[in-house]
Amino acid sequence: xxxxxxxxxxxxxxxxxxxxxxxxxxxxxxxxxxxxxxxxxxxxxxxxxxxxxxxxxxxxxxxx
Numbered sequence: 001x002x003x004x005x006x007x008x009x010x011x012x013x014x015x016x017x018x019x020x021x022x023x024x025x026x027x028x029x030x031x032x033x034x035x036x037x038x039x040x041x042x043x044x045x046x047x048x049x050x051x052x053x054x055x056x057x058x059x060x061x062x063x064x
Contacts, residue, residue, distance in 0.1 A: 002026055002034040007057065010044060014056040 046053040
């Protein structure tokens with residue numbers, strides 16, 4: 001369920017972990033775990049912007 005929330009948010013916009021926590025209403029730990037699983041499944045990637053990691057969908061890989 002957490003992964004679906006994260007994917008839904010990232011379908012709308014790229015976001016860093018703080019934004020994902022705020023928008024998903026999940027704990028930082030739950031968001032971090034979901035991000036790790038989605039990265040492992042190659043469904044999301046990130047780019048560094050300053051000190052922040054901004055996450056985005058790998059569009060071709062996401063199937064719901």
